[in-house]
Amino acid sequence: MAEILLDIKDLVVEYKSELETVHAVNGINLRLNKRETLGIVGETGAGKTTTALSILRLLPDRVGHIAGGSVEFEGRDLLTLPESEMRAIRGEKISMIFQDPMTALDPIMTVGDQIKEALELHNHDNKSAEQIDRRVDEVLEMVGIPAYRRTEYPHQFSGGMKQRVVIAIALSCEPDLLIADEPTTALDVTIQAQVLSLMRRLKNDLDTSMLLITHDLGIVAQTCDTVAVMYAGYIIESGTIDDIFTGERHHPYTVGLFGSIPNLTVRAERLTPIDGLMPDPTKLPAGCPFAPRCPECRAECERGMPPVSEMSETHRICCWKYSSAEQKGDDGK
């Protein structure tokens, strides 16, 4: 059995304003093994980024707060750590790549200094200034940027190059866990492929585990070992890449997601998108959040949240269709 690196249990996150409460994440469970990549898939507003920010405890001040659950990292619950210990983890043990490289870098600091800052903040073995400088050059070369460009400012880099700088910052301290929040969404398609393969290579070279957030199933297929599908703050299906991509039984939402991707091998006149919109996270329905859009919706779906059904040791689906009663029926056959 692989070693567990990150174990999220019953995580609940809310954004509170004076007017309303947004239920962004509603009791999710996630597990990431060492050296593996876990993909979180879902549409915009499903709570993917909120989950990622909760792990690092970087939710927006005042508004966002974690209402329950635990985030165990290497056996310690990150949610109960004092802020100073949390700071020691950020950037060194867990680091993050953000969605939009255009705005993720400080515009008036050279890229070299921005990488150096991460190294200096986690300089435990008292490396000298020269050693740190050498490491900055090394990290830049590692992500494919010539070292002489360290004295340049972010505005002198293109989008793809900026994302490389962000990756360099994230990997400079060789973290155990890398959280990548839609790292390629803001980039051109050709650059997307470059950046992705760079990330995969570095992840393997550095023995890093990765939590990859995306809405692109193609990227998941290429990169991840396990997948969790998120919808309205719930994980409605999770499993290994095989469970999700080739398995027989799926949550109707997952089926809908795959139906929305163009398929080159099957001739089709048009895509089959999922009708409707995600429910308003300020007033989630009492039953399954997907019920209003679900083609297989039945009476019990609107009554309560479905329990998690285990399809196999790795594959879990949260849907009444597979709830234990029915499964017993299946087994009886």
Added chain:
Amino acid sequence: MWKYVLKRLLLIIPILLGVVFIVFAIMSLTPSDPGRLILGISASQESVDQLNDQLGYNRPFMTRFLDYVKEAFLKFEFGNSYNSGKPVVREIMNNFPTTLKMVVISTVLYSIIGITLGVFSAVKQYSAGDNILRVASMAVAAFPQFWLAMMGILVFSLYLGWLPSNGIDNWKSWILPIGLYSLSASAPLLRLTRTIVLEQIRQDYVRTVRAKGAPEKRVIWKHVFKNSALPIINTVGVQFGASLGGMVVMESVYSLPGVGNLALTAMRQKDMPLIMGCTIFMAAIFCLMVLVVDIVSAYSDPRVKAKYAG
């Protein structure tokens, strides 16, 4: 860069010409009688007329204007004050040190107060401290300077008798004008700083820095504040330039011999050469300060600097 500076310096000349023209035109439109002003009420009408002729006051407007421009811009000759008879340049230079001292000290004071409290207010948004500062700064900014100045006299000079109410005798004389000016100027600066810092603190790069594991102090001063500094420097610099031309309200309420007070007196007495001299001085010093601010921002922002490189 030098080309840019030279271009900006040359641009000041047409601006000053425009200023001179406007003031000159307004002064010509108002009835005035320099001969009478210089000779006094007891002089005979004949000698007054004669002096007016001698001064060229009866010539057409354009002739007088061009004459003035020629004297002022080519020979730096601004004439003598009608009132005191002393050269205008010397009058201004006699008064400038008072203004300069006040402006420099109060700029340092109100920058420190306004910026630090503004940053504090933004970082602790919606806290009790922030609420108090917001209300207080709104109140201070709403009081006109002359009212603050007179209240200062009322309380500290009249009731308490701690500080002098006018003129300059010793260091105590500076406390009221400088202190109250700084107070009233720090309020809008506090609000501006708060807004700018709040805008920066919400930027994505701040999250990147936090994700590196940087402590909050470093996040604020090394990143957020540095990024906020530019617009703040701009505002303070321009205001510095504007007040160097005279802190009219404070100087006149406290009867201080500054440039602002000099200009005010000149205007009351229709002392044409002195009014012109003061106006040109204020306009020139303001233009120069704006240029200095632009150069400073170009040097501190790599994005702006790139535009002027070479």
